Amino acid sequence: MIERLQKFRENLKNLNLDGVLISNSENSRYLSGFSGSSGVLLISADTAAIITDFRYWEQVSQEVKDFQLYKQGPNLWQSIVALVQKLHWTKIGFEAATLTYQDYQTFCNLVPKNVQLIPQNNLVEHQRWVKDTAEIALLSTAEQITDRAFAETLPIIKPGIKEREIALEFDHQLRLQGAEGNSFTTIVVSGARSALPHGEASDKKVAVGDLVTIDGGALFQGYHADMTRTVVVGKGSEEQKRLYQVVLQAQELALQSLKAGLIGFEVDKIARDFLSQHGYGGDKFGHGLGHSVGLNIHESPRLAVTEQNPIPAGAVITVEPGVYIPGWGGVRIEDLVVVKLDGIRNLTASPKKELIEL
Numbered sequence: 001m002i003e004r005l006q007k008f009r010e011n012l013k014n015l016n017l018d019g020v021l022i023s024n025s026e027n028s029r030y031l032s033g034f035s036g037s038s039g040v041l042l043i044s045a046d047t048a049a050i051i052t053d054f055r056y057w058e059q060v061s062q063e064v065k066d067f068q069l070y071k072q073g074p075n076l077w078q079s080i081v082a083l084v085q086k087l088h089w090t091k092i093g094f095e096a097a098t099l100t101y102q103d104y105q106t107f108c109n110l111v112p113k114n115v116q117l118i119p120q121n122n123l124v125e126h127q128r129w130v131k132d133t134a135e136i137a138l139l140s141t142a143e144q145i146t147d148r149a150f151a152e153t154l155p156i157i158k159p160g161i162k163e164r165e166i167a168l169e170f171d172h173q174l175r176l177q178g179a180e181g182n183s184f185t186t187i188v189v190s191g192a193r194s195a196l197p198h199g200e201a202s203d204k205k206v207a208v209g210d211l212v213t214i215d216g217g218a219l220f221q222g223y224h225a226d227m228t229r230t231v232v233v234g235k236g237s238e239e240q241k242r243l244y245q246v247v248l249q250a251q252e253l254a255l256q257s258l259k260a261g262l263i264g265f266e267v268d269k270i271a272r273d274f275l276s277q278h279g280y281g282g283d284k285f286g287h288g289l290g291h292s293v294g295l296n297i298h299e300s301p302r303l304a305v306t307e308q309n310p311i312p313a314g315a316v317i318t319v320e321p322g323v324y325i326p327g328w329g330g331v332r333i334e335d336l337v338v339v340k341l342d343g344i345r346n347l348t349a350s351p352k353k354e355l356i357e358l
């Protein structure tokens, strides 16, 4: 954890600020280890302070090692301003994407006139693009829990069961296998509904011949897993099997090519061009190929047509091509991988070589 703070301070040197206020809870957790939902960090070259309220005093002293702990008084902003004045900070950076306008106004009204509040973007997020060893271990565990939950869920997928019931079983299995919660609301879509990339699990009952797409993940110590598989109830048709293999090949091509230094859009293009050549271009694959995950489920950098940044070694990113045919159905296959200098390490072990027939 101290290495994260040291690196963050290195980056701060270029910003010409006395210090920064970190109010985004994932960024705060990343830098301090504090997992509570209310608290802020004040960081400079020689200060690392955390302010939180009575509910978290015990927890914060257990979780946080490298920060001075300050107990919040009746009003958070008064406590922050009191500390800022004690530190004699006059140029203070804040996270423009997190601080509400209302809190900004409160802060401005409380600080002396000579104090400047200077909006910052991606203060911590950019550092979070590269996961450290501890983070990769947590993401790996989260994905393993997800693999086990998926395997435990498959046997209940039978004609007549509702999508909602499959999602509930998957969620139940995630918790049994060690998840503290879901990365996001589990997606289960079947039959023609499998053409909805992010459809909600509904009361629709699965029927013989339905493609069923399950997309979900475990939340483990704040880290988000993400995995998708499409299966078929009963025997798959030739058309279903063919589409499945095309999507799988698109994924395999991207996985084989992916390594540190490639630009996000280049990797997306590999899968997109392959699907286009097989007749599944344009709207049939209407989303990006992948996104990074970590303390948030959707992080940068991404594998998408708009991503101009190179993917660094240590990024943990999904590779999830899909094809969606309205009125017929769809297939998506999603793995979570660690990007390395010479390739990838795949964190997902759920089987995918053939369309699974249940």
Ligand SMILES: [Mn+2]
Binding pocket: 226, 227, 291, 318, 320, 334
């Ligand atoms: Mn995903």
